[in-house]
Amino acid sequence: MIAVLTSQRKQLILDVLRQTGKVVAKELSQELGLSEDTIRRDLRELASEGRLQRVHGGALPASPAMGDFASRLSVASEEKKRIGKAAAKLIQAGQVVILDGGTTAVQIARHLPRGLKATIVTHSPTIAVELVSHESVEVILIGGRLFKHSVVVVGAPAIESIAKIRADTYFVGVTGIHPQFGLTTGDFEEAHIKKALSASAAETVVLASPEKLNAVSPYVIEPLAEITGMIVVAETSEEMLAPYFDLGITITKASQES
Amino acid sequence: MIAVLTSQRKQLILDVLRQTGKVVAKELSQELGLSEDTIRRDLRELASEGRLQRVHGGALPASPAMGDFASRLSVASEEKKRIGKAAAKLIQAGQVVILDGGTTAVQIARHLPRGLKATIVTHSPTIAVELVSHESVEVILIGGRLFKHSVVVVGAPAIESIAKIRADTYFVGVTGIHPQFGLTTGDFEEAHIKKALSASAAETVVLASPEKLNAVSPYVIEPLAEITGMIVVAETSEEMLAPYFDLGITITKASQES
DNA sequence: CTTGCTATTGCATGAATATGCACAAATTGC
DNA sequence: GCAATTTGTGCATATTCATGCAATAGCAAG
Numbered sequence: 001m002i003a004v005l006t007s008q009r010k011q012l013i014l015d016v017l018r019q020t021g022k023v024v025a026k027e028l029s030q031e032l033g034l035s036e037d038t039i040r041r042d043l044r045e046l047a048s049e050g051r052l053q054r055v056h057g058g059a060l061p062a063s064p065a066m067g068d069f070a071s072r073l074s075v076a077s078e079e080k081k082r083i084g085k086a087a088a089k090l091i092q093a094g095q096v097v098i099l100d101g102g103t104t105a106v107q108i109a110r111h112l113p114r115g116l117k118a119t120i121v122t123h124s125p126t127i128a129v130e131l132v133s134h135e136s137v138e139v140i141l142i143g144g145r146l147f148k149h150s151v152v153v154v155g156a157p158a159i160e161s162i163a164k165i166r167a168d169t170y171f172v173g174v175t176g177i178h179p180q181f182g183l184t185t186g187d188f189e190e191a192h193i194k195k196a197l198s199a200s201a202a203e204t205v206v207l208a209s210p211e212k213l214n215a216v217s218p219y220v221i222e223p224l225a226e227i228t229g230m231i232v233v234a235e236t237s238e239e240m241l242a243p244y245f246d247l248g249i250t251i252t253k254a255s256q257e258s
Numbered sequence: 259m260i261a262v263l264t265s266q267r268k269q270l271i272l273d274v275l276r277q278t279g280k281v282v283a284k285e286l287s288q289e290l291g292l293s294e295d296t297i298r299r300d301l302r303e304l305a306s307e308g309r310l311q312r313v314h315g316g317a318l319p320a321s322p323a324m325g326d327f328a329s330r331l332s333v334a335s336e337e338k339k340r341i342g343k344a345a346a347k348l349i350q351a352g353q354v355v356i357l358d359g360g361t362t363a364v365q366i367a368r369h370l371p372r373g374l375k376a377t378i379v380t381h382s383p384t385i386a387v388e389l390v391s392h393e394s395v396e397v398i399l400i401g402g403r404l405f406k407h408s409v410v411v412v413g414a415p416a417i418e419s420i421a422k423i424r425a426d427t428y429f430v431g432v433t434g435i436h437p438q439f440g441l442t443t444g445d446f447e448e449a450h451i452k453k454a455l456s457a458s459a460a461e462t463v464v465l466a467s468p469e470k471l472n473a474v475s476p477y478v479i480e481p482l483a484e485i486t487g488m489i490v491v492a493e494t495s496e497e498m499l500a501p502y503f504d505l506g507i508t509i510t511k512a513s514q515e516s
Numbered sequence: 517c518t519t520g521c522t523a524t525t526g527c528a529t530g531a532a533t534a535t536g537c538a539c540a541a542a543t544t545g546c
Numbered sequence: 547g548c549a550a551t552t553t554g555t556g557c558a559t560a561t562t563c564a565t566g567c568a569a570t571a572g573c574a575a576g
């Protein structure tokens with residue numbers, strides 16, 4: 001019998017809640033090998049402390065900030081999680097890595113291996129807050145004006161700060177990847193920031209969820225020639241990937257296994 | 259009987275705690291061949307020194323950066339909410355305001371009137387994320403290295419960025435306010451950042467929750483002469499406030515009404 | 517060497533806490 | 547509506563906790 005302290009268990013519940021956006025009493029009781037009563041009691045107590053919101057069958061996040069974030073995560077598609085996990089695996093100890101804003105990048109942060117010593121540079125306060133709970137990574141936050149729609153920092157001061165950084169890898173999230181038009185996104189300022197981040201990293205790896213492939217958005221970030229890698233889901237057809245493969249881009253496939 | 263000095267044993271407990279993230283009283287007593295009482299006594303003493311956190315069944319680390327911060331957030335006392343609300347009321351349309359990190363500052367962000375057009379400068383990603391949902395305020399985020407314990411940005415680049423800003427008001431959170439020693443806080447780097455922020459603002463207003471008054475922490479931020487205002491709860495006694503009043507500091511009382 | 521003091525440890529007791537089970541009430545899905 | 551699941555409550559049991567007290571060992575002074 002592995003001793004699991006009560007307060008530790010409560011923290012675990014909150015962690016699961018933060019990471020998945022919800023907890024189900026029955027599932028938890030099975031995973032932890034305890035009776036549902038105990039879990040329910042925990043949930044009740046946590047709820048009375050205002051740390052989560054009790055609902056039938058389990059619980060949901062309480063605070064608006066957490067909730068917003070968690071709900072975005074809960075809608076984070078399975079594809080994004082897999083891509084995030086595959087990206088996290090590419091990061092080596094001691095590297096300096098730039099993480100973009102966006103939901104897929106959050107998944108990378110979530111899946112960074114415990115104990116990995118690395119430096120994460122980001123212009124997303126969401127990512128920064130997310131990484132607070134990761135003991136061993138150093139976080140460098142790019143400053144500037146906050147662009148609320150995407151919750152990332154933009155503007156000239158940000159570009160200036162970025163220019164002073166030389167990173168190993170930049171994981172870029174986009175809204176369109178197209179053989180002819182390259183990487184594109186939906187905001188003018190963000191396009192410039194992404195371009196600057198890419199210029200500051202030795203390698204630029206695109207997080208290519210299926211719906212982004214061969215799509216085009218209004219603002220061009222850079223041509224595919226600047227790209228060194230792509231991460232796609234394993235099911236992506238070979239013919240869809242062929243043009244990128246021909247350009248010498250390293251394609252990583254995110255498989256399904258947990 | 260192998261002689262194990264008490265202090266040696268305590269160090270061992272802390273080592274185990276650091277390595278495994280938890281200690282269980284029963285397991286320890288078996289491994290060390292001592293009664294559970296002795297172990298519990300040790301745990302109690304270590305807890306009273308703040309070197310670990312006592313829980314039922316054993317102990318957990320004192321301040322896992324994230325857990326600590328999260329719990330501090332959730333225990334936002336009624337006093338802090340009132341002070342936050344009172345501070346928010348002081349902000350005029352069009353002003354440029356610097357918000358510190360910390361729980362009280364989060365309360366200010368939460369209570370900013372809907373529709374208020376202002377610019378908020380902050381070195382706290384938490385505050386930045388909090389203000390995303392506030393349509394009309396502009397957010398400027400100071401960049402730099404993230405200090406996880408307090409979840410704020412610190413370091414030379416941050417100081418440099420701050421120097422380029424001229425704000426109207428800086429709301430500063432501290433851990434000690436004392437007539438003789440001035441403003442103090444618990445971290446060396448944070449003290450410097452707070453000093454820089456204060457220098458960049460025309461007015462510096464201290465968020466003085468009751469437990470901070472006449473308390474002193476290790477690192478000095480600046481003397482009271484640099485302070486222009488204080489926000490305290492209405493119940494604070496006049497004699498406690500007299501020394502600050504005599505220095506010409508504007509004292510705002512946060513009343514109870516919602 | 518002995519005496520007295522102190523610190524440490526172990527034990528006993530009552531109190532507090534945690535957990536599981538049973539049963540009635542409430543909620544949900546069909 | 548009705549059946550199935552989920553919840554809350556009361557209760558029993560097992561740990562775990564805190565306190566007071568006694569035994570032991572170390573130490574210093576006489």
